[in-house]
Amino acid sequence: MMAGEGISRTPLSQRSPEQIIEAELSWISSMVLFFSTVYAVLKLDILWIAFGIAAISLYILPIISMRDPFRALPWEMTILLSAPMLLHISEGSRALMQHVAWWNDFTSVAFAFSLATIGFLLTVELQMYTSVKMNRPFAVFFVIMFTVAVAGFWQVGEFVGDQISGTSHLGTNADVMKILVWSFAGGMIMGFVYDLYIRAMSESRRKTLGLIHLWEVTDWRRS
Amino acid sequence: MEEKLKLISRGMQAGMVGIAVAGVVTGNLTWVPAALISLFFAEIPSLLRRDMHLVLPLEINLWIVLALFLHVASGFSGFYDHVPGWDHITHMMSASLIGALGFVVVVTIDKYVDSIYLPRPFLAFFVVTFTMAMGVMWEIMEYGNDALTGSHLQYSLADTMYDLLFDGFAGIVVAIVGAQYLTRVTPEHFVESLNVEGTKRRIGVLGKRRSARP
Numbered sequence: 001m002m003a004g005e006g007i008s009r010t011p012l013s014q015r016s017p018e019q020i021i022e023a024e025l026s027w028i029s030s031m032v033l034f035f036s037t038v039y040a041v042l043k044l045d046i047l048w049i050a051f052g053i054a055a056i057s058l059y060i061l062p063i064i065s066m067r068d069p070f071r072a073l074p075w076e077m078t079i080l081l082s083a084p085m086l087l088h089i090s091e092g093s094r095a096l097m098q099h100v101a102w103w104n105d106f107t108s109v110a111f112a113f114s115l116a117t118i119g120f121l122l123t124v125e126l127q128m129y130t131s132v133k134m135n136r137p138f139a140v141f142f143v144i145m146f147t148v149a150v151a152g153f154w155q156v157g158e159f160v161g162d163q164i165s166g167t168s169h170l171g172t173n174a175d176v177m178k179i180l181v182w183s184f185a186g187g188m189i190m191g192f193v194y195d196l197y198i199r200a201m202s203e204s205r206r207k208t209l210g211l212i213h214l215w216e217v218t219d220w221r222r223s
Numbered sequence: 224m225e226e227k228l229k230l231i232s233r234g235m236q237a238g239m240v241g242i243a244v245a246g247v248v249t250g251n252l253t254w255v256p257a258a259l260i261s262l263f264f265a266e267i268p269s270l271l272r273r274d275m276h277l278v279l280p281l282e283i284n285l286w287i288v289l290a291l292f293l294h295v296a297s298g299f300s301g302f303y304d305h306v307p308g309w310d311h312i313t314h315m316m317s318a319s320l321i322g323a324l325g326f327v328v329v330v331t332i333d334k335y336v337d338s339i340y341l342p343r344p345f346l347a348f349f350v351v352t353f354t355m356a357m358g359v360m361w362e363i364m365e366y367g368n369d370a371l372t373g374s375h376l377q378y379s380l381a382d383t384m385y386d387l388l389f390d391g392f393a394g395i396v397v398a399i400v401g402a403q404y405l406t407r408v409t410p411e412h413f414v415e416s417l418n419v420e421g422t423k424r425r426i427g428v429l430g431k432r433r434s435a436r437p
Contacts, residue, residue: 149352
């Protein structure tokens, strides 16, 4: 659908209750993302500011370009996007880290899933707004590479920050390597999960979102 | 120019043979397997050319031999142990090599797969991503190796982080050089110079030969 012509907005009364609830869930999660980013800005937490701005841009771009708040991303994706940020700023999560052995791994997985989600949204939105074209295998490969690479750059960024400010947020080599292992595992899982997710998504939802089907438009029917 | 580059490659290969021989003669066997494996790797571009008709750019061939030679030579001569930071330099060389090979593959895919179109800025972005991801996987491999066999491939957090830092740096350099290169040479010309068509035909011939067997 091109901007300008035929932006037909369905009146609210014609939307099904599920559609409205799903959209509301997505808006609420995006608010979490937004306020977490504001919090990161206030604390000058540079890496998380970058993460928040990237995630919010990818969230808001389809809404703005199609001028329709119902083009919001699926709520499950928005939750995946905002979860690691909420975990990062939450004091409760910090306390759990000290008392629950697997909590660190849990946050690492949440982080990996959100990076993979950003990677996936990049494959979709690059095709919507630029001349980039990918097919399914390449998109899956890109999601995996993107997740692992950003996790790597992230650790380097944390390391540089530690060096500059004399802190040691990173912990030991094993701590960092575990995060990277989880990012690799999470990226692998989500790369293929998003492939299945697109195939499994019902056509009506695909239409409402008007967004996801662009991941290899031509032959999604054949799968 | 071409002859000169080839001569340099040959010189470095001779150096690796020398290291293997010297290692055996002096009984200092630590670096002999690495030298032999590196000699084999250094021959792979020639094998690809002979058997698959695939022509890698001369610069990449030289880079392959240089990275292997520096690794073996600095291990054998004790450079790794005595010059601080030297391992990061060789690490960056191999990272840039992986990045360059990734670049070659992605440009070829871009040209040959109709459902894929990657404009130059995205290509550069992808090369950085790919190089960094490969670097992270390398570190994961080292970490796993250390955990399973008790080896000491990773010295410290700082060492690992500097490796990753240099991986990222190498990726960015290769992306810039690659993007610059494609402003001078079109992707079509580049892929043509690799003789991918010839390789495709060669694979077709090999496939037919196999299926013709009783």
